[in-house]
Amino acid sequence: MGSWDAQIAALREQFLQGVPERISGLRRSLERLAADPGNQGALRDLLLSFHKLSGLGTTFGFPEVTRMGQIGEAEAGRLLQASELPGAQRIKEWSRLVDDIEGALFQTVPAVPRAAEEATDAAPRREEPYKIVVVEDDEPFATALREVLEQKGMTVALARGAKEARSLLEGELPDAVVTDIRLGDGSGFDLVRWFRLQPGGETPVVLVVSVLSDFLDRVEAIHCGADGYFAKPVRWEELVKRLEGLLERRRTQPPRILSVEDDPLEGGLLATIFESAGYHFRLCDDPARLEAELAAFRPDLLLMDVLLPGLSGFSLVRYLRQSDAFTALPVIFLTTQSQLRDQIQALKAGGDAYLTKPVNPSLLLATVSAQLEKARQLSRLVDHDGLTGLLTHSAFFDRAAAVYSQRARPRGRGAVLAMLDLDHFKEINDRWGHLAGDRVLVSLAGLLRQRLRQSDVIGRYGGEEFALILEDLNGEEALRLVRRLLEEFSATAVSIPGGETVQATFSAGLAVLSRSLTGVDAWIQAADEALYAAKVQGRKRVTLAEERP
Incomplete structure (x- = not known):
């Protein structure tokens, strides 16, 4: 879009061009009321017309229009609420008010109100290019990779060995690291393990490249914390596509704002x-389409006008709050109605905040930002287990359902669901107490976070049971990986209260996602049955369910 000034000037011009029709609409409503004071439709149309003018006046440099519009709106609203009829004197006073509004709208005024200019402080800065560290002692390969990445607009820093890489990575964290396994002064696997343990090191993307192509090396790469493995000679387009996909997954998407507003100029101002x-912004100018817009746009926050054609914004929000899908959706009422009773009604309807038009853009943005942050914190509390920090049962199930819905995957790229259950966990609780049991749970959760990729899904499924979704792996690769996790966890001495240590093991069942599975429940059940088989066979083992054609 153009500059802020240009956008506001264009909206103001649209507003001025529409003034004759707005004034005519007010006068038509007054004529209908003069002919029939009991015409509730005419009174409501008058109320809506005053309402729209009071919301737009100050925004476009007409504070007197806002003030007069509020007077007309308040009196019309009072009569509607009390079911009173407007008398002839009241209709004459409204007519004079309309004349005054018309006169004020053709005064010379500044093109861009000061309050609107303040919103430019919130304009986003251009996204910086991704910063990539390439660790490679093969000069031709490093040079070629650098050129490929720079052609994609990324900035690249080269390190020719593990020591030089550590020096680079101890400074500002990059967005991604691409490292060879075989380095002249060390192992790429060791470098990745070290990097993942650094503050913030769990976040960047890590890809491993090597002339080694054995699947055990690929599993080792994932086990040490890499997000992907590419065998040389590398197909550049595949590496770049994978890298960009992982980077975009980490880059926070702009919040989505949906506004229910029937005045196109108000909608245009909010969009600007x-x-x-x-932000991503969408306008819903017809309340009847709200449910469809909510389903299609999936907003992070809803702006709601109160006075809408045919119904009240309060009623709409009450209706939405009856659905579990929208109980936590932040709702901000944005209206010209400033009475205390309206604010109380907004809170009772389920609103989270109430702003009065014309609203200062900076205040609007600050309120929206605060409500979004509160919603994010609430979502994290709901979706993550308080003890381990992993996804809860329901949150994990939702992720599994999303992966299942994409089960028509390209050949060679699959997904495996693993169910892990701590062996003899009740005995740990009975012998050393529940605090010791909690330490064991936290220890396993920490190991899973350290050793698995950012793209893998990890959840505490219930009690001492954990669940994983490992994408882009086949059954044998996932089996090898989980066995490595079992081996490492079994050798871990977990510190417990009293200065003692305890060791624990787990059993695991794995199931490959296949098209023959009838649903996500069947996928989980297959992994659960494989877990049961591992328990029956003596525990401390990993079993892969037989793949169904």
């Missing part, structure tokens, strides 16, 4: 404010 601040 939010899009200038980097």
Whole structure:
């Protein structure tokens, strides 16, 4: 879009061009009321017309229009609520008010109100290019990779060995690291393990490249914390596609704002404010389409006007709050109605905040930002287990359902679901106490986070049971990986209260995602049955369910 000033000027011009029709609409409503004071439709149309003018006046440099519009809106609203009829004197006073509004709208005014200019402070900065560290002692390969990545707009720093790489990585964290396994002064696997243990090192993307192509090397790469493995000679387009996909997955998507507003100019103003601040914005100008817009756009926050054609914003929000899908959706009422009773009604309807038009853009953006942050924190509390920090049962199930829905995968790229259950966990609790049991749970959760990729899904499925989704692996690779995890966890001495240590093991069942599975429940059941088989066979083992054609 263009500059802020240009956008506001264009909206103001649209507003001025529409003034004759707005004034005519007010006068038509007054004529209908003069003919029939009991015409509730005419009174409501008058109320809506005053409402729209009071919301737009100050925004476009007409504070007197806002003030007069609020007077007309308040009196019309009072009569509607009390079911009173407007008398002839009241209709004459409204007519004079409309004349005054018309006169004020053709005064000379500044093109861009000061309050609107303040919103430019919230305009987003251009996204910086991704920073990539390439660790490679093969000069031709390093040079070629650097050229490929720079052609994609990324910045690249080269390190020709493990020591030089550590020096680079101890400074500012990059967005991604691409390292060879065989380095002249060390192992790429060891470098990745070290990097993942550094503050913030769990976040960047890590890819491993090597002339070694054995699947055990690929499993070892994932076990040490890499997100992907590419055998030389590398197909550049595949590496870049995978890298970009992982990077985009980590880059936070702009929040989505949906506004229910029937006035196109109000909608245009809101679009200018939010899009200038980097949000995704959508306008719903017909309340009847709200459910469809919610389903299609999946907003992170809802802006709701109160006075809408045919119904009240309060009623809409009450209706939404009856659905579990929208109980936690932040809702901000944005309206010209400033009475205390309206604010109380907004809170009772389920609103999270209430702002009065014309609203200062900076205040609007600050309120939206605060509500989004509160919603994010609440979501994290709901979706993550309080003890281990892993996904809860329901959150993991939702992720599994999303992966299952994409089960028509390219050949060679699959997904495996693993169910892990701590062996003899009740005996640990009975012998050393529940605090010791909690330490064991936290220890296993920490190992899973350290050794698995950022793209892998890890959850505490219930009690002492954990669940994983390992994408882009086949059954044998996942089996090898989970066995390595079992081997490492079994050798871990977990410190417990009293200065003692305890060791524990787990059993695991794995199931490959296949098209023959009838649903995500069947996928989980297959892994659960494989887990049961591992328990029956003596525990401390990993079993892979037989793949169904």
